[in-house]
Amino acid sequence: MSFRDAFALALKEVMRRLGRSVLTLMAVALAACLLTALVLISRTAETEVLRQLAKGGPLASIKVAAAAPDPSQLANDNARPGSPRDLGPQAARAIGQLPDVTSVVPVITSRMIFVPGPGAGRSEPPYFYDTAVGADLRDPSLLPISVLAGRLPAPGSLTEVAVTPGYLERLRLDPTQPEKVVGDGLEMGAPRVFDDLEEQTFRALWQRTEIVGVVAQEAAPGGIVTTIEHTRRAQRWSAASDGDTGDLDLSDSPYTGLVVVADGLDRIGKVRRQITDIGYSTSAPENLIASVQRYLNVVEIVLTAIGSIALVIACLGITNALLAAVRERRREIGVLKAIGARDRDVLFVFLIEASLLGALGGVLGSLGGWASASVVGIVVNSYLTAQGLLGVHLGPSWGVLLLGVLGSTLLASVAGAVPALKAARLPAREAVNES
């Protein structure tokens, strides 16, 4: 018997017991729905939690400080740096040439005075000190920076800045509406200390800027993000200070730090050791990410197991329905054999019937699961954005959908094996038995 003929026969049988088939199918579909939804949600949760941890930047990023490594801190995610040490383009190049390093982005921070322009919020007093974090913004995807509203400053710009949620807090602005601050003005002053006669005085190099975005960032401690060109200018101005400059955190180092991206999470440790050998202190959330990943894996395993158990139970429903069908159709199966069907033809028809139910249930269920996961995603998204956090992205995961369909088809055919074997072994004599 060809596959096409066996399929047609199986389909007719499914249609004959439509009510029972629909119920069986629905059980499989619901279970497949549960399985795909759980797997999708746990997968998304995993990537999203890690994304939040990495502030939207690359997971495998390492921060290098302009300081010597402290040997006792090597196994620590947030290693306490040793004594200050100049970090310049030469060191950056050396690190960039290490194997397993994808990219190196220099960062310069600078203590500055900020005066918010006329806008939404109000700070007390009307000016404040904060650290401006300047980075090479040509490829923001290499930086642990994620945009919550607006955009990043254009690379090289001296007049555009982005602020962090800390700025909104300082100005007592609503953190759930970061977009409101976009477009506001912000005066930034790089201070220089003059030791005039007996008195110390400040003079600032002022720059009028516009806030073009709100970001969350981990590149370096600081509440304002701008271009490295901007902070370099500020750093040079402040460096010419004389007298007591303790508050300014001045350093001779050309870069305050580097953001190094390794080829993968598993390479972070190796790269950190090599940077230590070059002589700089590093920090990376590798231990944190690894343990979070472990916990999330456990969650994923548990959720997948729950979904799989549901699917197995649903497929037992297929076994049950087909066993009943075999019992009811003993004579028909006998007739089929009496007119020449081989055992394997009968086996085939029943297996196809089972996998047909499984495949249909799997398709419906996987789509349903994806839909449910998307609904959950939308709810979670609105919650997260209301909390001023990054929203989640729940894309269609073809792998998971395929898993749902193939998994239920396969399980269903395994579930159909018992009744199919039973039917195949029925004696042809059943055709003439009284019933």
Add this chain to the structure above:
Amino acid sequence: MPASGAPISVQGLAHAFRSGSGSVSALDGVDLEVPPGGYASLIGASGAGKTTLLAILGGLEPPQRGSVVVGDTDLFGLEGDGLARYRRSTVGFVFQHFGLIGTLSALENVELASILTSLPRRARRARTLALLHAVGLGQRTTHKPGELSGGERQRVAIARALANEPRLILADEPTGNLDEASAQGVIELLEQLHAERGCTILVVTHNRAIAGRASQRIALSQGRIVPASNGPSADWESSGLDRRSDGGRSE
């Protein structure tokens, strides 16, 4: 296709069914010869072993003791796919209960038999339609068994039995579920096909008029062949029904 009928040769066939308490003897030393292209009727009381004999001849039941040869096939030792091939290509079975699949149309039911062979789809369809025409159901091809009368259903079943050009047709009470007129029609159809195609026919019946039409009449009683009186008016039925006296005679 004259002379394509398969001869039946049965010798010393014995068959018992194991049941809970012991074993029930269904056939007890049956000897039977039907010539190629023969037309035989098989009568006997309920429980005499008619269906069992037919099932063994049709390859539905493996024989236990004795010898059974149909055409050039020795049914002893035939099993699994070999037996299925024998059922598929040598035998056409007609049941009292018609044995049609309720979800399939008349056409599909008949086609089912040739689906099991490797006949190309197009040839299969053409042959099926020709068969349905031959049994007088050319206009009812799309009807499901539930939409056909008993007589029409049996005609579909006969068409299906013929689908693979069998050399032997075994009919187990083909008219048992039919009224007299339909029964007459079905028997006449079988006889017509027998005449046209030359296949061997063995019909089990309780109807003495029908039994009498066959050129060879066989009677079974308690699993043994007993002399069958000739002619439709013969009083074979009482000998078959009176099992105790019959059994005494045979022992």
